[in-house]
Amino acid sequence: MSTHKIALIPGDGIGPEIIREGRKVIDTVSEIDGFEINWTEYPIGAEHYLKTKELVTEDTMKEMSSMDSIYLGALGDPRMKPGVLEKGILLTMRFYFDQYVNLRPIKLLEGVWCPLKNKTPEDIDFVVVRENTEDFYVGIGDRVGPGKSQNHLEVLRELYTVKFDLDIENDDEIGYQIGMISRKGTERVIKYAFELAKKRGDTRVTAVDKANVLSYIYNFWREIVEETSKGYPGIEHGFNLVDAVTMWFVKNPEWFQTVVTPNMFGDIITDLGAMIQGGMGLAPGGNINPDGISMFEPIHGSAPKYKGMNRVNPIATIWAGALMLDEIGEEESAKKIVKAIEDILREGKVRTKDLGGENTCSDMGDAVVEKLKAE
Numbered sequence: 393m394s395t396h397k398i399a400l401i402p403g404d405g406i407g408p409e410i411i412r413e414g415r416k417v418i419d420t421v422s423e424i425d426g427f428e429i430n431w432t433e434y435p436i437g438a439e440h441y442l443k444t445k446e447l448v449t450e451d452t453m454k455e456m457s458s459m460d461s462i463y464l465g466a467l468g469d470p471r472m473k474p475g476v477l478e479k480g481i482l483l484t485m486r487f488y489f490d491q492y493v494n495l496r497p498i499k500l501l502e503g504v505w506c507p508l509k510n511k512t513p514e515d516i517d518f519v520v521v522r523e524n525t526e527d528f529y530v531g532i533g534d535r536v537g538p539g540k541s542q543n544h545l546e547v548l549r550e551l552y553t554v555k556f557d558l559d560i561e562n563d564d565e566i567g568y569q570i571g572m573i574s575r576k577g578t579e580r581v582i583k584y585a586f587e588l589a590k591k592r593g594d595t596r597v598t599a600v601d602k603a604n605v606l607s608y609i610y611n612f613w614r615e616i617v618e619e620t621s622k623g624y625p626g627i628e629h630g631f632n633l634v635d636a637v638t639m640w641f642v643k644n645p646e647w648f649q650t651v652v653t654p655n656m657f658g659d660i661i662t663d664l665g666a667m668i669q670g671g672m673g674l675a676p677g678g679n680i681n682p683d684g685i686s687m688f689e690p691i692h693g694s695a696p697k698y699k700g701m702n703r704v705n706p707i708a709t710i711w712a713g714a715l716m717l718d719e720i721g722e723e724e725s726a727k728k729i730v731k732a733i734e735d736i737l738r739e740g741k742v743r744t745k746d747l748g749g750e751n752t753c754s755d756m757g758d759a760v761v762e763k764l765k766a767e
């Protein structure tokens with residue numbers, strides 16, 4: 393019997409509740425399909441930070457490097473300044489494990505109410521491949537008052553090292569933030585997108601950018617899309633500016649198949665994507681390093697106001713668990729979970745508040761478990 397070692401990070405807010413349901417579902421399918429999951433739980437998050445002043449240590453991440461994957465609930469807590477946990481834990485882990493793909497399927501399931509009039513599950517079924525380590529997320533910049541100053545900024549990655557030495561002279565207070573993409577960092581994610589498109593049987597890859605304004609970064613991005621596309625003669629590609637893409641996601645979601653996007657625009661357009669597939673409670677994501685340790689999570693946050701109420705929808709997390717199983721080689725089990733979710737939503741008997749029902753978070757987890765057992 394094969395065993396998979398999984399690091400489990402319940403996190404903050406509703407994190408522990410949703411991850412409990414996700415774990416329950418994975419344990420069930422593993423029993424049915426005859427493999428074993430060896431969970432190691434890590435108390436990373438706000439509580440741990442407030443007690444110990446520790447976010448996530450290199451030792452902890454090293455330990456996780458020996459595992460097969462990471463399953464994360466949610467991070468974020470109103471007692472902390474925005475960004476502390478997000479940057480100190482989530483982005484730190486994405487970068488440390490070099491999870492350069494953020495994979496976000498946008499799929500409207502049957503039985504789910506869609507805010508777009510006259511759009512059906514046939515119209516909304518695409519996938520967003522968001523670059524996950526570069527762009528404006530490299531996190532370098534500063535804020536300085538009027539005068540002369542210097543700054544030394546670095547981006548240290550396994551792929552490359554970049555150093556900026558700045559001489560600054562300004563007569564008003566300024567804030568500045570440097571975004572950057574690299575050739576290798578871009579090539580690998582574009583290639584991933586084309587490979588995924590091929591696997592899905594797509595005929596088109598849509599690349600998102602803002603080359604008309606942020607031209608240094610995104611003309612470079614476009615060039616790499618052009619070059620990479622040559623290796624995929626059966627797949628056409630198109631460029632969409634990010635502002636226009638938000639419009640088309642709403643007006644003509646059926647046009648999209650595989651979408652590839654730089655990090656920051658990807659963050660924005662996948663919240664929109666989540667909404668057109670029925671809401672944040674249904675949107676899963678994976679931070680993927682195809683040759684390393686990946687991390688799976690719902691794309692929503694920790695929803696502190698619902699903490700401990702057993703109220704939110706765990707489907708995004710359960711679905712993220714399915715993406716995780718797919719990545720670690722349990723494709724059949726992953727499919728079973730997605731099918732169970734589809735069946736439950738179509739039947740509409742168990743519905744959490746976000747779906748217009750009265751069921752709890754654990755009711756929904758139980759329903760998926762029962763469905764798996766009944767198959």
Ligand code: IPM
Nearest residue numbers: 478479482483659662691693
């Ligand atoms: C997401 C989140 C994160 C991001 C934040 C919490 C750092 O919004 O996963 O989409 O911006 O990537």
Ligand code: MN
Nearest residue numbers: 659660663691
């Ligand atoms: Mn986001």
